Amino acid sequence: MKKQLRSGYTTGACAAAATLGAALLLHDDCCPTEVWLAMPAGDKVRFELEHCRREGDAGIASIIKDAGDDPDVTHGVQIYARLSRSTEDGIRFVAGIGVGTITKPGLALAVGEPAINPVPRQMIATALRSVFPQGGFRVEIFIPAGLARAAKTMNERLGIVGGLSILGTTGIVRPLSHKAWTDTLEVALDVALASGTERIVLSTGRTSEAAARTQLPQLPEEAFVMMGDHIGYCLAACARKQVPRLVLSGQFAKLVKIACGHPQTHVRNSSLDLGQVLHWARQINLDPGDISRLELAHTAREIFAGFGADSVLIDKVAAEALQQCRKQLPATRFQLLLVDYKSQVARCFS
Numbered sequence: 001m002k003k004q005l006r007s008g009y010t011t012g013a014c015a016a017a018a019t020l021g022a023a024l025l026l027h028d029d030c031c032p033t034e035v036w037l038a039m040p041a042g043d044k045v046r047f048e049l050e051h052c053r054r055e056g057d058a059g060i061a062s063i064i065k066d067a068g069d070d071p072d073v074t075h076g077v078q079i080y081a082r083l084s085r086s087t088e089d090g091i092r093f094v095a096g097i098g099v100g101t102i103t104k105p106g107l108a109l110a111v112g113e114p115a116i117n118p119v120p121r122q123m124i125a126t127a128l129r130s131v132f133p134q135g136g137f138r139v140e141i142f143i144p145a146g147l148a149r150a151a152k153t154m155n156e157r158l159g160i161v162g163g164l165s166i167l168g169t170t171g172i173v174r175p176l177s178h179k180a181w182t183d184t185l186e187v188a189l190d191v192a193l194a195s196g197t198e199r200i201v202l203s204t205g206r207t208s209e210a211a212a213r214t215q216l217p218q219l220p221e222e223a224f225v226m227m228g229d230h231i232g233y234c235l236a237a238c239a240r241k242q243v244p245r246l247v248l249s250g251q252f253a254k255l256v257k258i259a260c261g262h263p264q265t266h267v268r269n270s271s272l273d274l275g276q277v278l279h280w281a282r283q284i285n286l287d288p289g290d291i292s293r294l295e296l297a298h299t300a301r302e303i304f305a306g307f308g309a310d311s312v313l314i315d316k317v318a319a320e321a322l323q324q325c326r327k328q329l330p331a332t333r334f335q336l337l338l339v340d341y342k343s344q345v346a347r348c349f350s
Contacts, residue, residue, distance in 0.1 A: 008068030009045070010168025011079060012120025013037065015141045017047035018081035020127035021061030025052055026083060027131050031061075038126060039171040040119065050078060058084040070173045073152045074164060077145045083128070086136035091125050093139050098146020099166065104159025104222065106194025107187060115155075116141060116166040123171065141166055154184055157221060158191050182233050188225045189237055195222035199335075200243055202227045202234055204250035211339040212249035215348075232263020235328040248325065249337040249345075252314070253300035259320035277303065280316045301341065309338060309346035318349040 009017075020035045031052035036044045051062040060082050067075035086092060095101050095114030102113045109115065116124070124139055143149075146163035150156070155165060167183075192200045201216060201224045203209035209226050216223075227234040238246060250258070260273045278294050286294075290307070297303050307313050318336055325334055333350075340346040 006068040008066045008070055008072070008075070008173040009047075010120070010171055010173055011065060011074055011164065011166045012117065012123055012168035013039065013045070013171035014047070014063040014065045014079040015081060015116070015120055015166050016123035016127045016171075017045075018049075018061045018063045018079055018141075019083060019124045019139055020131070021047075021049045021052055021063075022059035022081045022083035023128050023131035025054065025059035025061060026085075035127075037123075037171075038130070040123065041170060045171070051080070055082070058082050067173050072173060073149050077143050077149060077164075079166075080142045080144075081124075082140040082142065084138050086138045088136045091128060091137050091139055093121060093124075093141070095162065096140045096142025098143035098150075098163040099141050100146075100150060100155055100160035100163040102159060103161050104191055104194070106191035106222075107159065111159075114141070114166075115160045115164070117168070119169045120166045123168075154188065154226070158184075158187055159222075181228065182230060182237075185225065185227060185230060185234055186237055189234075189241055189243070192222045192225055193241060193243070195220050197223035199223060199245040199247050200225060200238070201247040201249060202231075202238075203248075204228065204231075204254040207343045208249040208251060208254075208337070208339045211343055211345045212247065212337055215249075215337060215345045216247065229264050231258055235325060238332065239329050243329070243332060245333045245335075246325075246329070247335045247337060248321075249339060251339045251341065252304040252317075255317055255321050255336075255338060256300045258324055259317050261324050274298075274300070274303070277313070277317065280320065281313055284312055284316050286313060304341070309340060314338070314347065315349075318347070322349060 017035050017037045021032055024032045034046055034048050036046055038044055047063050049061050050064045053060050062078050062080040065074050065077045065079055093114050093116050100115035102109045102111050102115055108117055143164055150164045197220055201212045203212055203226050209224055260276050281294050322334055322336055336349040337345045338347040
């Protein structure tokens with residue numbers, strides 16, 4: 001029987017729960033051991049406090065982030081809230097140690113703001129106002145392990161410097177979903193567009209991105225977006241955002257999957273359709289001897305090594321890949337960079 005995967009909680013939900021714990025400490029002058037947090041959908045969830053103490057006029061509480069069975073880089077970090085009264089009206093959010101600051105335009109927050117996203121801010125405010133309906137407060141969120149964990153994310157490339165982001169729209173982390181990746185793609189595209197770059201470069205992995213950077217050194221860092229296997233989602237997002245020029249960088253195996261029209265290029269989600277490659281070879285009247293070699297091939301890499309980047313077969317596959325992309329973005333100008341297995345751009349197609 002397949003194991004049912006366990007959901008977890010976002011950094012935003014944990015920050016809000018920690019803030020609620022600190023608020024209850026200030027209000028009751030007593031450290032709670034747990035809090036019940038209202039989630040955006042209306043339900044309430046119980047969080048155990050890992051830490052709670054007074055520090056002068058401030059209340060401090062923390063939650064251990066539980067991402068459930070999702071392979072989340074923030075799983076297990078301790079997320080703190082330091083809450084204190086302020087002479088200013090409203091709620092002021094502060095990025096403490098391990099929480100990032102926005103340094104580039106195109107994100108959901110202005111440059112200079114702490115990387116505490118809008119929905120988590122609302123969750124924090126709702127939790128605080130459930131204890132203190134009025135008054136000015138300073139809310140500092142800090143994560144001691146945040147800077148080290150942030151090095152494993154795309155935060156710095158997106159313009160989030162100094163630590164992790166406080167994220168989440170539902171408060172819940174769904175295990176093994178691709179939402180975190182696709183959310184990052186949305187942000188990366190927004191940052192690229194805000195940078196004013198002439199082109200956005202989508203790559204299928206680190207090798208293809210590195211090759212594209214060498215090929216296009218004049219483009220800013222923000223122009224390079226690592227889409228991974230999410231070609232379908234990324235092209236749809238580019239269509240929504242009306243991206244005018246795109247460069248797609250990848251190795252031949254990924255190119256075959258794109259040419260076959262697979263929206264997901266991971267091996268789990270699409271078959272490497274060598275039969276379709278054979279069909280294209282016959283369409284272009286490839287030599288019978290080459291057809292025989294194709295019939296014996298087991299991998300796309302084997303085909304690429306056997307035929308070489310300059311072959312008419314590679315031309316055909318590239319043309320089919322470009323056609324698939326143009327179906328989703330007919331008004332966008334496309335260029336395709338074919339990266340070889342020595343991590344260099346072997347051909348450019350447009």
